[in-house]
Amino acid sequence: MHVSDHEDRDGSATRARPGPARIGSVNLRDVAKRAGVSPATASRVFAGAKGVQASTRERVLSAADELGYVVNGLARSMTGRGLRTMAFVVREMIGPTFAALAAGVESRATPNGYLLMICTTHGARARARELVKTLREQRTAAVLLVGSTENDDAFAETALEYARSLADIDAPLVFCGRPPLTGHDEIPSADYDQGGGVRSVVDHLVSLGHRRIAYVGGAPGMTTPDLRLSGYRDGLAAHGLEFDPRLVLETTNYEDPAEAAVGKLLQSGVTATALVCMTDVIAIGAMRALRAARISIPDMMSVVGFDDVPMVGDLTPALTTVHPPFYEVGVAAAEIALSPEHAGHVLLEPRLVVRGSTGAPPLS
Amino acid sequence: MHVSDHEDRDGSATRARPGPARIGSVNLRDVAKRAGVSPATASRVFAGAKGVQASTRERVLSAADELGYVVNGLARSMTGRGLRTMAFVVREMIGPTFAALAAGVESRATPNGYLLMICTTHGARARARELVKTLREQRTAAVLLVGSTENDDAFAETALEYARSLADIDAPLVFCGRPPLTGHDEIPSADYDQGGGVRSVVDHLVSLGHRRIAYVGGAPGMTTPDLRLSGYRDGLAAHGLEFDPRLVLETTNYEDPAEAAVGKLLQSGVTATALVCMTDVIAIGAMRALRAARISIPDMMSVVGFDDVPMVGDLTPALTTVHPPFYEVGVAAAEIALSPEHAGHVLLEPRLVVRGSTGAPPLS
DNA sequence: CTGAAAGCGCTTACAG
DNA sequence: CTGAAAGCGCTTACAG
Numbered sequence: 036m037h038v039s040d041h042e043d044r045d046g047s048a049t050r051a052r053p054g055p056a057r058i059g060s061v062n063l064r065d066v067a068k069r070a071g072v073s074p075a076t077a078s079r080v081f082a083g084a085k086g087v088q089a090s091t092r093e094r095v096l097s098a099a100d101e102l103g104y105v106v107n108g109l110a111r112s113m114t115g116r117g118l119r120t121m122a123f124v125v126r127e128m129i130g131p132t133f134a135a136l137a138a139g140v141e142s143r144a145t146p147n148g149y150l151l152m153i154c155t156t157h158g159a160r161a162r163a164r165e166l167v168k169t170l171r172e173q174r175t176a177a178v179l180l181v182g183s184t185e186n187d188d189a190f191a192e193t194a195l196e197y198a199r200s201l202a203d204i205d206a207p208l209v210f211c212g213r214p215p216l217t218g219h220d221e222i223p224s225a226d227y228d229q230g231g232g233v234r235s236v237v238d239h240l241v242s243l244g245h246r247r248i249a250y251v252g253g254a255p256g257m258t259t260p261d262l263r264l265s266g267y268r269d270g271l272a273a274h275g276l277e278f279d280p281r282l283v284l285e286t287t288n289y290e291d292p293a294e295a296a297v298g299k300l301l302q303s304g305v306t307a308t309a310l311v312c313m314t315d316v317i318a319i320g321a322m323r324a325l326r327a328a329r330i331s332i333p334d335m336m337s338v339v340g341f342d343d344v345p346m347v348g349d350l351t352p353a354l355t356t357v358h359p360p361f362y363e364v365g366v367a368a369a370e371i372a373l374s375p376e377h378a379g380h381v382l383l384e385p386r387l388v389v390r391g392s393t394g395a396p397p398l399s
Numbered sequence: 400m401h402v403s404d405h406e407d408r409d410g411s412a413t414r415a416r417p418g419p420a421r422i423g424s425v426n427l428r429d430v431a432k433r434a435g436v437s438p439a440t441a442s443r444v445f446a447g448a449k450g451v452q453a454s455t456r457e458r459v460l461s462a463a464d465e466l467g468y469v470v471n472g473l474a475r476s477m478t479g480r481g482l483r484t485m486a487f488v489v490r491e492m493i494g495p496t497f498a499a500l501a502a503g504v505e506s507r508a509t510p511n512g513y514l515l516m517i518c519t520t521h522g523a524r525a526r527a528r529e530l531v532k533t534l535r536e537q538r539t540a541a542v543l544l545v546g547s548t549e550n551d552d553a554f555a556e557t558a559l560e561y562a563r564s565l566a567d568i569d570a571p572l573v574f575c576g577r578p579p580l581t582g583h584d585e586i587p588s589a590d591y592d593q594g595g596g597v598r599s600v601v602d603h604l605v606s607l608g609h610r611r612i613a614y615v616g617g618a619p620g621m622t623t624p625d626l627r628l629s630g631y632r633d634g635l636a637a638h639g640l641e642f643d644p645r646l647v648l649e650t651t652n653y654e655d656p657a658e659a660a661v662g663k664l665l666q667s668g669v670t671a672t673a674l675v676c677m678t679d680v681i682a683i684g685a686m687r688a689l690r691a692a693r694i695s696i697p698d699m700m701s702v703v704g705f706d707d708v709p710m711v712g713d714l715t716p717a718l719t720t721v722h723p724p725f726y727e728v729g730v731a732a733a734e735i736a737l738s739p740e741h742a743g744h745v746l747l748e749p750r751l752v753v754r755g756s757t758g759a760p761p762l763s
Numbered sequence: 764c765t766g767a768a769a770g771c772g773c774t775t776a777c778a779g
Numbered sequence: 780c781t782g783a784a785a786g787c788g789c790t791t792a793c794a795g
Contacts, residue, residue: 060567062772073782078774088780103567108536109482110772112473113787118537120516128502130495130709138492141519150533152484153517155505169514172472173482203424203467290713319713345494346708349654349683351715426788437766442790452764474788477771 061102070098081106112174121372122152122170123211124163125181131344132361136181136212139365147373149176160193167197174204177372181211183259191216198222207375211368212361213258215380223378225367229259230266232357232385236311236339237270239355239387245309245337245396249282251296251321252313263313263341281305286317293320294327301328308336308396315340315347315356322350322392333394343388352391359385425466434462445470476538485736486516486534487575488527489545495708496725500545500576503729511737513540524557531561538568541736545575547623555580562586571739575732576725577622579744587742589731593623594630596721596749600675600703601634603719603751609673609701609760613646615660615685616677627677627705645669650681657684658691665692672700672760679704679711679720686714686756697758707752716755723749 067077072091079087080095098104112118121144123137137153144151152175156163170178178201184190194216198208210224240248250267253260264283271278282305286296297310301324312318318340322332330336332352340347343358360383367381431441436455443451444459462468476482485508487501501517508515516539520527534542542565548554558580562572574588604612614631617624628647635642646669650660661674665688676682682704686696694700696716704711707722724747731745 063774064772074772075774075783076781078772079781082774086780091780103564105532105535105564105567107477107538107772108533109473109476109538110787111536111774113471113477113772113789114774118473120537123517128498128505130498134492134494134498137517138519141492141517145519150537151517153487153501153505153515155502155509168469169472171469172475173484173514174471174473200467200469203469316709319710322713344710345680346683346710346714349686349714350710427790428788438788439767439790440765442788443765446790450764455764471788474771475790477773477788478790 061104062107063104066095066098066102066104069102070094118174118176119149120152120173120175121149121369122154122166122175122178123181124154124156124166124178126156126158126183128153128155132342133181135361136365136368139362139367140179140211140369141365142362143366143369143373149373163193163197167200170206171200171204175206177206177375178208179211179368179372180208180213181368182213183257184213186256186258186261191219194222195219207372207378209368209371209378212364214262220380223371223375223380225364225371225381225383227359227361227364227383227385229262229359229385230269232341232359232387233263233266233311234270234273235385235387236341236355236357237267237274239389239393240309240311240337240339241270241274241276243337243393243395246276247282247307247396248276248309248311249284249300249305249307250311250313251284251286251293251317253288254285260313267311282307286320288314288316290316290320290323293317294323295320297321297324298327301325301330309393310336310338312338312340315342315344315354318347318354318356318392319350322354332392335397337393337396339393348388348390350392355390355393356388357385358388359383425468426471427468430459430462430466430468433466434458482538482540483513484516484537484539485513485733486518486530486539486542487545488518488520488530488542490520490522490547492517492519496706497545499725500729503726503731504543504575504733505729506726507730507733507737513737527557527561531564534570535564535568539570541570541739542572543575543732543736544572544577545732546577547621548577550620550622550625555583558586559583571736571742573732573735573739573742576728578626584744587735587739587744589728589735589745589747591723591725591728591747591749593626593723593749594633596705596723596751597627597630597675598634598637599749599751600705600719600721601631601638603753603757604673604675604701604703605634605638605640607701607757607759610640611646611671611760612640612673612675613648613664613669613671614675614677615648615650615657615681617652618649624677631675646671650684652678652680654680654684654687657681658687659684661685661688662691665689665694673757674700674702676702676704679706679708679718682711682718682720682756683714686718696756699761701757701760703757712752712754714756719754719757720752721749722752723747 063074063077067074077095080092141151154166201208214226215224252264255261268278284296286292310321318338321338332338340354340356343356347354363383371378427438427441431438441459444456505515518530565572578590579588616628619625632642648660650656674685682702685702696702704718704720707720711718727747735742
C-alpha cells in the first residue's frame with residue numbers, strides 16, 4: 036500500500052523560496068488533498084476528535100492508509116502534548132537489578148503511552164549534566180534517576196539543580212532505588228529499605244546465636260554502601276553488640292576483590308562466625324574464599340548476601356539473602372512520574388530469604 | 400541562574416489570535432531579544448555554525464544561560480536533523496542477556512549522540528505493530544529488533560513490512576541476536592552462531608567419550624530454540640551419531656519445568672550420559688533433577704548450558720556452557736544502525752567454556 | 764557577519 | 780461538521 040511517487044506537492048511546479056527538505060515522505064496535506072478535505076479536518080481525524088462525520092473520517096483514514104501516512108509526532112508535539120517519553124538514567128546497564136527495575140518502570144510507562152529512554156552515565160558527572168540537557172531539549176516527560184548515587188552535599192545540589200531545570204519543561208525528576216535527599220522533600224522517590232534489609236539479616240544471625248558478625252561492603256560515599264553499612268551497625272546496636280571496625284571489610288562489588296578481602300580476614304586471626312555481605316556478588320566472592328580455606332558453610336561460617344539475583348538459590352549451599360522489590364520500586368517510580376501531583380516518598384520492604392548458607396555458629 | 404518571570408512575551412500586550420500554549424518556558428526569540436540579535440543569529444549560535452562574530456556569540460550564550468534556555472529539539476528536528484533516538488525492541492526486559500546486549504548498543508549509540516529507547520512487546524504482535532507506528536511517529540533514527548522471534552513466513556512478511564514502513568522515515572531496521580530472514584537479504588543483522596555453539600558442545604561431549612547425548616530445549620517455532628536444536632542435530636550427525644527423538648525433551652525456559660522434564664527422562668528408562676541444555680536456566684533445572692535423583696554430575700551425567708549467565712561458574716559443579724558475545728552483538732547492531740550503508744550480516748562466534756559439569760561418561 | 768522572511772508539519776480557536 | 784488562518788519554535792536560503 037505504499038506510494039512512493041506522488042505528484043508535485045504544492046500544485047505549483049516551481050518554488051525558489053527557502054525551506055528545508057521534507058523529513059517523512061508524506062504529510063497531512065497530502066492526505067487531506069487525497070481525501071478531498073482540509074488539513075484541519077484530517078488533523079481532527081488523527082487526533083481522534085469527535086466532531087467529524089463518519090464518512091469523512093473514512094475517506095481520510097483510507098487516504099492515509101494508501102499513502103502510508105503516520106502523524107509526525109515531532110510536529111504534533113510542538114503544539115502541546117509533548118512527546119511522551121520517560122527517561123531512565125542509570126550508572127550502568129548491568130545485571131538483573133537494572134533489568135527488574137526497568138521492567139517495573141516499563142510496565143507502567145507503556146500502558147500510559149510513554150516510551151522509555153535508557154540512559155547511562157558511567158558515573159561521569161559531565162555525562163549526567165549533558166544528559167539532562169539533551170533530555171530537556173527533547174522535552175522528555177519525566178526523568179527517573181536510578182540507583183546508588185554520591186551521598187554528599189555536592190550531589191544534592193546538583194540534583195536540585197537538575198530538578199529545577201527539568202521543571203522548566205514540566206518534567207518531574209524522581210529518585211528510584213535511592214533515598215530522598217536529606218533535608219529536601221522536593222524530589223520524590225521510590226526506594227526500598229536497604230538499611231532495614233541488612234538489619235533483618237543481623238536479626239536473623241543473632242537469633243541463630245551469632246555474636247561475632249563481620250561485614251563486607253563497598254567503599255563509603257555512595258548511597259547504597261552507606262545505607263547497607265548503617266543497617267549493619269544499627270542491627271548490631273539493636274542487639275547490644277559492639278561495633279568492631281576490624282570486622283568491617285572494604286571491597287569493590289566484584290567477586291575477586293571480595294574473595295581477596297575475605298581471604299585476608301581469615302588469615303588475620305580476627306575471629307567471626309558470620310559474614311554479612313553488601314551484595315550477592317560479594318557473597319559469592321566470600322564463599323570462594325571460604326571454600327579455598329576449607330571453611331565449611333554454614334557449619335563454620337554463615338554467609339548472607341543482598342539482592343537475591345537469579346541462581347543464588349542454586350549455589351551450594353544456597354545463599355541466604357535479602358530480596359529487594361526491584362520491580363515494584365520501578366512501578367512506584369513510574370507512577371510518581373506519571374502523576375507528580377501524588378508525589379511523595381515511597382519506601383518498600385525487602386524480604387529476607389533464608390536458605391542454606393546460614394546456620395548456628397560453631398560451638399567454640 | 401533561572402529567571403522564571405520574564406516580561407510580556409511579544410511586546411504586544413494582548414493578542415486574541417489562535418495558537419496553542421507554549422511548551423518550554425523560554426524560546427529562541429526570548430534569547431535573541433535579550434541578546435539584542437535576530438532569532439536567525441541566535442539560532443546559528445546554538446547550531447554551532449561558524450559565521451558568527453565571537454562577541455555576538457558570547458552575548459547570545461550568556462543570554463541563554465541567564466534565561467535557562469535550551470533548544471527545543473522537537474522544533475529543531477522538524478527542519479531536518481531528526482531526533483537521534485534509536486529503538487531497542489525486545490520481547491521481555493529480562494536478565495543479563497538483555498542487559499549485555501543493550502549495554503553493547505548503548506556503548507555505540509551515546510558517543511554518536513543517540514538516545515536509546517527500550518521497548519518491549521511481551522510477544523504480542525499487536526503491540527509490536529503499534530510500537531512500529533509510534534516509532535515512526537517519533538521519527539526514530541533506527542530500530543533494532545532484538546532476540547528470538549517466530550521462525551516462520553508470517554514473521555518474515557511482517558518484518559519486511561516493518562522495514563518498508565520504517566524506510567519511509569529513513570530508519571533502518573536491524574536484527575540483533577537473531578539470524579537474517581531466509582531468502583531475504585534486505586534486513587541487516589548482527590547475531591552470534593547459535594547452532595555452532597551447540598555443535599561445539601556436542602564436539603566436546605563426544606571427545607569426552609559420550610554417545611548417548613540428550614537435548615533439553617524449548618518448543619520449536621522461535622529462532623533460538625530452532626537454531627540451538629539444529630546445532631544439536633548437526634553435532635550428532637557430524638560424529639555419525641544417530642538422532643533419537645526419545646532423547647529430545649521439550650520444556651519452557653524456566654527451572655521448574657526443566658527439572659520436571661529431566662525428572663521424567665530419568666524415570667523413563669531411556670539412558671543417556673549427557674544433557675545438552677538450550678539455556679543455563681534449563682541446565683539449572685536439570686541439575687536440580689539430577690541432584691534429587693542422586694545422580695552425580697559429571698560422574699554419572701554431564702550437563703551443559705548455554706548463555707553463560709553470571710554465577711553459573713559458582714555452581715557446584717561449575718557449569719560448562721557456551722558464552723555468546725552478547726555485548727559485541729549489541730555493538731555490531733548499533734554500528735549497522737549508525738551506518739546502514741555498510742549494512743550486512745554479522746555473525747560472531749560464541750565460545751565454549753568448559754567447567755566442572757562435564758566429564759567422561761561412566762564406564763559400562 | 765547579520766537580519767527578514769518563508770517554511771517544516773501539525774493544531775486549534777474562530778467563523779461559518 | 781468543516782475550512783481558512785495563525786501559530787508552535789526552530790532553521791536556512793537569500794540578500795545585504
